Amino acid sequence: MNWRRTLESICLPVGAILAGLVLFGIFCSLVGANPFGVFGSIWKAAFGSWSTFQNTLIRAAPLMLSSLCTALPARLGLVIIGNEGALVVGGLAAVSMGLAIGTSLPPVGVQALMAIAGMVAGGIWIGAAGALRHYRAVNETISSLLLNYIAIALLNHLVGGPMRDPNSLNKPSTAPLDAVNMLTNMPGTRVHWGLLFGLIACVLAYFLIQRTTFGFAARTAGGNIRAARIAGLPVGKLTIIVCALAGACAGLAGMVEVAAVQGAANESLNVGYGYGGILVAFAARHNPLGAVLVSLLVGGILASGGILQRSHNLPDATVLVFEGLVFLVVLYSDSLYGKLPFFKEKPVDASPPAVTPKSPSPV
Amino acid sequence: MSSKKYLNLSRRQVIRGLLATTAFGATAKFGTGCTPSAQTTAGAGGASPAAGGDEPMTVGFIYVGPKDDYGYNQAHAEGAKAIADKFSWIKLVEEASVPETTAVAESMRSMIDIDGAKVLFPTSFGYFDPHILKMAAEYPDVQFFHCAGLYKEGVHPKNIGSYFGYIDEAQYVAGVTAALTSKTAKLGFVGAKPIPQVLRNINSFTLGARSVKPEATTQVIFTGDWALPLKEAEAVNSMADQGIEVVTCHVDSPKVVMETAEKRNMFCTGYHANQVALAPKGYLTGAEWDWTSVYTRLMEDIKAGKSVQSGGIPHILRGGLKDGFCKMSAYGAAVPAEAKQAADAAKAKFMDGSMVIYKGGLKDNQGKEVIPTGGDLKQQDIKLEEMNYLVEGVIGS
Amino acid sequence: MTAPAAPEVLGWWGVPLAILAGMMRGGTPFLFVSLGECITEKSGKINLGLEGTLLTGAMSAYAISYLTGSPWLGVLAAGVSGVGLGLIHGWLSQQPRVNDVAVGIAMIIFGSGIAFFLGKPFIQPSAPPLPTIHLGDWSSIPAVQAALAISPLFVLGVAIAPLLKWFFQSTRWGLFIRAVGDSPDAAKAMGISIFNVRMLSVVAGSFLAGIGGASLSLYYPGVWTERISSGQGLMAVALVIFAKWNPMQCLWASLLFGGAQALGPALQSVGIKEGYYLFNAAPYILTLLIMILTCSPKRTLTGVPGALGTDN
DSSP states (O other), rough: OHHHHHHHHHHHHHHHHHHHHHHHHHHHHHTOOOOHHHHHHHHHHHHHHHHHHHHHHHHHHHHHHHHHHHHHHTTTTTOOOOOOHHHHHHHHHHHHHHHHTTTOOOOOHHHHHHHHHHHHHHHHHHHHHHHHHHHHHHHHHHHHHHHHHHHHHHHHHHHHHHTTTTGGGSSBOOOOOGGGOOBBTTTSSSBHHHHHHHHHHHHHHHHHHHSSSSHHHHHHHHHHHHHHHHHOHHHHHHHHHHHHHHHHHHHHHHHHHIIIIIISSGGGGSHHHHHHHHHHHHHHOOOOOHHHHHEEEEEHHHHHHHHHHHHHHOOHHHHHHHHHHHHHHHHHHHGTTTSGGGGGOOOSSSSSSOOOOOOOOOO | OOGGHHHHHHHEEEEEHHHHHHHHHHHHHHHHHSHHHHHHHHHHHTOOOSSSSTEEEEEEOSSSOSSSSSHHHHHHHHHHHHHEEEEEEEEEEESSSOOTTHHHHHHHHHHHHHEEEEEEEOOOOGGIIIIIHHHHHHTTEEEEEESSSOOOOOOTTTTTEEEEEEEHHHHHHHHHHHHHHSSSOOOEESSSSHHHHHHHHHHHHHHHHHHHHHEEEEEEEEOOOSSOHHHHHOOOHHHHTTTEEEEEEEEEEEHHHHHHHHTTTOEEEEEEEEEEGGGGTTEEEEEEHHHHHHHHEEEEEHTOOOOTTSSOOOOOOOTTTTTEEEEEEEEEEEEEEHHHHHHHHHHHHTTTTTTOOOOTBBBBBSOOSSSSSSBBBBTTTGGGGGOOOOOEEEEHH | OOOOOOOOOOOOGHHHHHHHHHHHHHHHHHHHHHHHHHHHHHTTTOTTTHHHHHHHHHHHHHHHHHHHHHHHHHHHHHHHHHHHHHHHHHHHTSSSTHHHHHHHHHHHHHHHHHHHHHGGGSSSHHHHHHHOEETTOOOHHHHHHHHHEEEEHHHHHHHHHHHHHHHHSSSSHHHHHHHHHHHHHHHHHHTTOOHHHHHHHHHHHHHHHHHHHHHHHHHHHHOOOTSTTTHHHHHHHHHHHHHHTTTHHHHHHHHHHHHHHHHHHHHHHHTTOOHHHHTTTTTHHHHHHHHHHHHOOSSOOOOOOTTTSSSS
């Protein structure tokens, strides 16, 4: 890897985000807002001070865990979009566990068991999609999408009926967790421990995939299943384990959402962290460490949604247009690797196939 | 090589930081400097709520859905706009489509810290626990007014006020109108979820109908969520097929219900706002919010130096037709004189305070007595806000 | 309006009638979106963004119908807005290393953002709806008349399904699409431009999905609100698999899914009250079960485009 390649991998994403901002700026001026004023506000609301940056961190926290649900299976060549469903069942399982134990254990023990319950439930949920893929050749993208809807229906059914706390009145919820069992904020901040969970999970996932034999096996199987089989790799086991780990991450996100934010399971579990996580994973090119940074970016975009309404009289949908534009450009930027002449290595010091392929070819 | 991404993103932040400070620095004043500095200092210094003079005051409104949904959120947004138009000293800041997660806590915080808001109206029920409770504890100088929540003395922070209207009074009158206009007194109600607010509207509508036609029934269909236009239309259609004559609803946006009823030649009574334009032939009357009057009075009190912390404004603020929290739509062309008379009589009883909807000896639709004989429940009774039954005459869950 | 005609009580007969009517009313958007997705997937690409297309179509149709007074111009506008979004998706998802699923999800966000942003002024007004064809005038029962008041778009969709089947089976262009979807390498050897064929397929699919949106806002339920589609665009992706990429089966599956939406309310209206959330999830559970039962690692699913879900 020489300096041109390094420069390329720095400039392309940065350029993409800037291009997204320019497009959004054009959109803003078309609808009559001053784009520079808007940029100033976005900056101020998302990264301007420690207080507003915490807003960004709070919104980024669930996205990190949720994005791993797509990023890990992607290394096996699987496209899983069941993040929302795994998050929901994880939250449900964590609440059930927390309510079942109550205060008979010290809070740390309860929290650990809740986390395990959430991870197991999420793991089973996505693991099932992996198993169906391997044993029944059911397309994992579609099955995980369907599992989202089933999980949400299950949540609504349980929260509206069998698990409903009669005291939750106008917002049907499960019974609340005991206050002592709630996850607190990290000292000196208003950011809950879920952010740290997310960071740790992303780092662990990075090492698992990049630095262990297991990760190597997974990447090999993802590159070429037939070759992996010939090499004697247990492809089925790998598929199920990776999918289960992925689901466990999203399930943990669900646990954090109930144990640090809501205090009970209700329809607020299903607010789009799952779909946000999918985009984060793709924009980070399925790199867990990249996912941390992209989560921060998306957290910043979401954090700025309010100020666009309050200071610029733009409607609530503006933030969707902003997010959509940035993601489209970032996704596009992936295709530019190796295409821009400036970043091309000189043929002498590069490996032979430096010619740009004319048509899309498998990577 | 993709692992290098973390490098460039932090780099991106550096670049954006430079850009923001240089290029946007000059314009930032133009773009975001709308916050009068006086308020920010007041917010930081923890001074008492602004009183007297024409000192501007920032008031924040937060909605769970879009501001223009022809329903719940729009009713609040219209009230917000009305006070901002009326009082030149109010600076209104609004956020719509804020989910009931950490997002709403952060929105409240930004309104207080960045915009200097002293009074907040987070309007969705689900904002209350835990988000408003947390923020109110953290900002004891800011007054939080929450729609429909239950304030518990001694448990919840003192700077929270809870307001809600007994709109079921208007539903009762609508029930009277509906029963007397229809031939068979078969009524229908499309509800979102079986929660106390919805159940109370269904029950009052039914009791109103049965007060004039004891054989009246209300068929209930729950769609399962606050905004499912397709299911709402299906619900009205299946009611039409079952011979139901008048339909009303409690969903976020009643537009679909009203228009579908009109298409099926049914009568309808509105909810949240006046929907006569959607069903000119079949619209009988409707239960409308009147947040403008509520918000006007609250802001006048605050301007006069009263606050919810000091007890000048009650923690639980409730009212019905009499207190101007809600009102009736004008009668539609199809309402016969006899029905108007009976409805006006019921309304008059609400206005003079003599009406009791929930009388002792009331039975639910399973035949169980839910209010003991002789134990009339007045509208203000908090027990009614925990309603979990459907009264006799309601068909459905 | 005088008082309603003496109401005929249908009782339990109301359930099959509601399902029948629901099939034709609620099935129409499914039909268009699934036929659109079918064309797209036949060429080897998935377009999850049809949810955004459906919303943009619904908004454009309503807005244009309101502004011009002509619902048919609205339908056209919905199709054109679909073409616009389709061009973005078709071009972007074919760039090297760009995944079509990811682009689809970004397009859901972008498309719904555009639709909500531009649609704000059109939530309040009432736009002229599409006319309906009254097939039920022979009956004196208003319920039957209402159930058989069908949309011309439904008729159009029903006509497109067999046409599309014929198109795939018997025309040169249909063959191109299938070739590109099944084995791009072979198609390339035949001298077909993979890029152009896929682009046209995605755009045509988006055009149909946009019209599906018009059916939502101008026929049933006939309003423009931000919650109008509630996930039907995404569900159509599952529906195409349920239908095994066969346009005629897309028709039956759309009718089934549309009817299933009417099931919950109809059952409640005759007194079945438990578990409406689970009824609402029935189509998803059914699709998953069918996938589990019909897929097998030993043979490929009949009709599945070979290149679907690969980077090819």
